[in-house]
Amino acid sequence: MWKLLKDLNTHRDLLGIMVGRNLKIRYKRSVLGFFWSLLNPLFFILIYAIFLKILKCYRADDLLFLPMLVTGVITWQFLSMCLNDSLNSILGNSNLVARSVFPRIILPMSMSIANLVNFLFSLVILFGYAAFLKVGGFAPVHFHHLWLLPAVILTHFALCLGLGLILSALNVFFRDTEHVVGVILLAWFFLTPVIYYLEMIPVMYQRLAFLNPMTGIVTAYRTAILGADIIAPRLTLMSFGVAWLVCIAGIAFFQKIEKRFVDEF
Amino acid sequence: MNDAVITVQGVGKRFRLKHHASRTLKATALDFVRGRRRPASEFWALKDVCFTVKRGETLGIIGANGAGKSTLMALISGTMPPTTGTISATGTISSLLELGAGFHPELTGRENVFLYGAIMGLTRKQMTRRFDTIVEFSELGKWIDEPVKHYSSGMYVRLGFAVAVEVDPDILLIDEVLAVGDATFQRKCLDRMKEYRTAGKTMIIISHDLPTITSVSDRLLFLENGTVHGIGTPSGMVEEYQEFIRRKQAASAKRVWGTQEVIIDEVVLDAGDGVGTDQFRCGGPLVARIRYTAKHPVPEPVFGFAVADINGHVVYGNNTQIEKCDLPRIDGKGEIAFRIEPLGMSRGTYLLSFSVHSADHKTNYFRLENTHQIHVTADKSFEGCFMPCRWSTK
Numbered sequence: 001m002w003k004l005l006k007d008l009n010t011h012r013d014l015l016g017i018m019v020g021r022n023l024k025i026r027y028k029r030s031v032l033g034f035f036w037s038l039l040n041p042l043f044f045i046l047i048y049a050i051f052l053k054i055l056k057c058y059r060a061d062d063l064l065f066l067p068m069l070v071t072g073v074i075t076w077q078f079l080s081m082c083l084n085d086s087l088n089s090i091l092g093n094s095n096l097v098a099r100s101v102f103p104r105i106i107l108p109m110s111m112s113i114a115n116l117v118n119f120l121f122s123l124v125i126l127f128g129y130a131a132f133l134k135v136g137g138f139a140p141v142h143f144h145h146l147w148l149l150p151a152v153i154l155t156h157f158a159l160c161l162g163l164g165l166i167l168s169a170l171n172v173f174f175r176d177t178e179h180v181v182g183v184i185l186l187a188w189f190f191l192t193p194v195i196y197y198l199e200m201i202p203v204m205y206q207r208l209a210f211l212n213p214m215t216g217i218v219t220a221y222r223t224a225i226l227g228a229d230i231i232a233p234r235l236t237l238m239s240f241g242v243a244w245l246v247c248i249a250g251i252a253f254f255q256k257i258e259k260r261f262v263d264e265f
Numbered sequence: 266m267n268d269a270v271i272t273v274q275g276v277g278k279r280f281r282l283k284h285h286a287s288r289t290l291k292a293t294a295l296d297f298v299r300g301r302r303r304p305a306s307e308f309w310a311l312k313d314v315c316f317t318v319k320r321g322e323t324l325g326i327i328g329a330n331g332a333g334k335s336t337l338m339a340l341i342s343g344t345m346p347p348t349t350g351t352i353s354a355t356g357t358i359s360s361l362l363e364l365g366a367g368f369h370p371e372l373t374g375r376e377n378v379f380l381y382g383a384i385m386g387l388t389r390k391q392m393t394r395r396f397d398t399i400v401e402f403s404e405l406g407k408w409i410d411e412p413v414k415h416y417s418s419g420m421y422v423r424l425g426f427a428v429a430v431e432v433d434p435d436i437l438l439i440d441e442v443l444a445v446g447d448a449t450f451q452r453k454c455l456d457r458m459k460e461y462r463t464a465g466k467t468m469i470i471i472s473h474d475l476p477t478i479t480s481v482s483d484r485l486l487f488l489e490n491g492t493v494h495g496i497g498t499p500s501g502m503v504e505e506y507q508e509f510i511r512r513k514q515a516a517s518a519k520r521v522w523g524t525q526e527v528i529i530d531e532v533v534l535d536a537g538d539g540v541g542t543d544q545f546r547c548g549g550p551l552v553a554r555i556r557y558t559a560k561h562p563v564p565e566p567v568f569g570f571a572v573a574d575i576n577g578h579v580v581y582g583n584n585t586q587i588e589k590c591d592l593p594r595i596d597g598k599g600e601i602a603f604r605i606e607p608l609g610m611s612r613g614t615y616l617l618s619f620s621v622h623s624a625d626h627k628t629n630y631f632r633l634e635n636t637h638q639i640h641v642t643a644d645k646s647f648e649g650c651f652m653p654c655r656w657s658t659k
Contacts, residue, residue: 015384021372095480096369099362101343102384259346263280 004255007103014102018110022085023117024080037118041077047069048195057196063139066131067226072194074126075221078119079160079214080185085111086164087171087178094265104252104258108168112161118155123153130225142227149224151240156217159243162250169257172264191220198231210235213243270436270467271318271341278336278491293559310336314350321611323458323468325482325499327475329513332488334471338362340438341469346596356435356467358489359385361425370414374405377413385432395431402457403427404450419447426454430461437461441469442516456483462649475503511575515616515638519579523631527621531556532637534617537606547643547651550606556582557631562596565624570603573616573635580610580650586624609651612643641645643655 027036034121037186038165040257048069050056058065088108097104134141171177192214201209210232211216222228230236311333318324326334339345342360368377378399382392400409403423413421426497430437439458460479462468472478476486478499485502487494487509495505537550545551555568567653569584585592585601592601617637621630643651 010386013379013387013389052480096342096384100360100381100384101358102386205370232333262345 001251001254004103006250010104011102015106015110015113017104019113019117022110022114026114038122041070041073041122044073044077048073052195064141064226064228066225067103067133067139068197068222069195070129071126071222071225072218073204074119074196075156075218076189076192076214077122077139078156079163080189081118081162082112082115082160083167083181083185085115086168087181089164089168090172090261091162098265105165105254108164108254111168112157112164115160116157118163120153126225138166140227143225144227144228145223146225148220152217152220153226154238155213155243158247159213159217160202160246162243165250165254169254169261172261173257182235188212188214207235210239211242213239213246216240217243267296267546268320269317270320270322270356271350271352271354271469273314273316273341276311276314276337276340276347276352277309277349278333278340278345279348280308280310282306282308296612309491311340311347311494314488314491314493316486316493316496318467319467321462321465322469322483323467323481324499325464325478326469326471327473327502328488328494329480329510333491334488335362335414335440335459336491337488338438338469340470343542344437344513346532354436357432358436358438359429359432359434360438360440361429362438362440362516368413368421371412373412374403374409374416374424377424378409381428382432385434387432395433399424399427399431402431402453412492419450426457427550434466436467436469438469441473451573475506479503509616514577515575515614515635516617517637520634521632521636522634523620523629525631526561526628527557527559527566527630529555529557529619529621529631529633530598532617532619532633534637534639537604540560543637543638543639545608545641547610547612548607551606551608551639552602552604553617553619554600554602555594556600560597562594564594566592566595566621566630567624567626568592568601569620569622571618571620572610573618575614575616577616577635583627584620607640607651610641610643611648611651612641612646615639615641 045066049066052065052069084164086108089111090104093107097107130143133139166253167177167181191209192212193209194214198206198209198215198219216236219228219231220236220240225232288611291349291547314337316324326337328334336345338360339362340347342358342362343352343354344360344362369380372380378396379389379392382389382395386428400406403409403420403426405420405424406421408416409424413424416424426439429439455477458468458470464479469483470478470481480499483497484496485499487502487506487659489509494509495502533554534543534546534554535541535554537552539552553570559566567584567586569582569586571579571582573579583603615638616635617639618632618634619636620632622628622632623630
């Protein structure tokens with residue numbers, strides 16, 4: 001672990017270049033550029049909001065429903081975009097990997113960081129939206145738990161990084177990882193309270209739901225940004241613990257397997 | 266103190282040849298369930314390679330295509346792990362493998378230079394200082410801001426070489442870059458390499474250009490089929506390598522063809538004493554006995570032979586027609602012989618061909634092309650064919 005940190009330190013410029021490149025490549029040749037990272041979740045939110053309204057999934061007097069949905073979707077977007085980008089971070093740079101020596105972890109890590117940068121911009125917008133609701137008195141929003149935010153973001157990033165590392169490595173060995181990930185992400189999306197409240201889960205399953213790291217993360221974001229009540233701090237901590245475990249497992253797995261990448265190209 | 270910078274010990278590299286581009290999850294799962302591994306064919310590109318390179322030394326690697334030179338380079342550079350054995354290298358390694366040090370085609374030359382610097386662990390500031398030298402050396406001018414994919418192969422190599430050397434590594438690996446680029450640039454590269462050498466840095470070079478590699482290297486490593494054939498002085502190794510190439514060429518020049526109305530069963534060579542041999546002496550005799558079988562009566566056949574040097578150039582040829590040794594008709598088994606005396610070639614290895622064809626040269630009944638190798642020794646070291654020659658002074 002110590003060696004990894006040392007390697008990353010000597011190659012911090014490379015990490016910076018790769019992050020910049022990832023951000024640049026994503027919006028190259030698109031007219032709206034960066035705004036796509038906002039428009040995308042916006043459309044998602046619009047679609048879910050309309051459908052959930054038609055299906056009468058929430059009460060008409062529930063002022064927090066829309067902010068809750070917005071927070072959930074933007075948060076989820078970070079994870080799903082990050083994983084989709086990470087998948088090809090090794091394969092897409094095979095000529096670099098085959099011909100030069102540097103900590104391979106930089107490739108998926110730079111993807112996660114690029115997505116984090118994107119996500120932070122979205123958070124600013126989200127925050128503005130929450131402030132607008134509060135000032136205008138449109139919803140009972142308050143910022144008493146805002147101090148939670150850094151810890152949540154860090155944990156969220158750790159989860160994305162860990163999974164990104166695992167998937168990028170697996171995809172080198174099994175090219176069908178990509179397809180499997182699509183299906184799993186879809187199932188995971190519905191198993192996480194993104195478009196619904198945690199309270200909508202039957203009580204007997206609520207504890208179980210926190211084994212899913214995203215459950216703790218999404219609800220914690222709602223607490224931090226919208227001021228929703230802190231739900232079961234212990235369970236949230238457990239959720240965070242799972243996220244960090246995934247992160248550590250991802251790094252360990254990646255370190256173990258990175259030597260074999262070149263043989264697979 | 267041990268001043269070995271690179272130590273390669275018992276290194277082997279195995280490649281699995283796969284018939285599919287990549288494994289699928291399904292195939293792996295099925296194999297796992299059935300408890301067997303896919304019958305992937307294996308291929309050892311390198312086997313039991315051992316050597317060390319000292320600080321400040323330049324090691325050249327020679328060998329035929331597919332001998333494992335580039336694989337060895339990749340292992341030393343660290344992009345690939347060895348299957349067996351260990352490789353240790355102290356210091357930073359900069360490598361120029363297979364054209365271009367991993368340039369990204371979409372990025373400009375400038376971006377690639379900084380990317381390479383970052384990969385080597387140099388800061389942006391350090392790279393900025395070297396940037397002008399790199400552009401100047403590579404002679405790219407304004408092209409430096411064009412995407413690398415638009416470069417000609419010469420520009421690509423020039424930039425690659427400039428960057429690889431300019432990041433000032435402790436160890437420089439160069440894989441066959443001198444072959445590309447024009448003579449002027451080659452000269453420039455060699456000068457830069459000499460400078461690098463005098464600075465006491467270590468270098469490993471692969472090249473098929475024997476004169477060049479001999480002049481730059483302190484020692485040469487000769488790889489043959491993934492194993493070390495030898496390691497030693499450049500001149501000695503080059504000689505061994507050339508001998509190896511000659512033998513290979515001789516083997517590939519061998520050919521047998523014809524309509525087979527007459528078949529040459531066997532040709533036995535001797536030095537006049539009736540004992541079969543392939544060793545001859547310049548000035549001595551050479552006797553060849555050709556045993557043949559004619560399947561049906563063949564009128565007026567012509568037997569001939571040719572002597573070629575190791576490069577395939579015929580130095581002498583003769584046949585029964587030229588010498589007016591007319592054969593009226595042959596049928597069934599028979600033998601025909603010729604004797605050359607004195608043998609007048611310079612020392613070396615020669616290839617003999619034998620043939621039997623029709624009198625009008627239109628039908629080749631049978632031809633043994635370069636099938637018999639002979640070695641000729643001579644007291645004098647003249648060149649070409651021997652012609653009696655006497656020198657005199659006024």
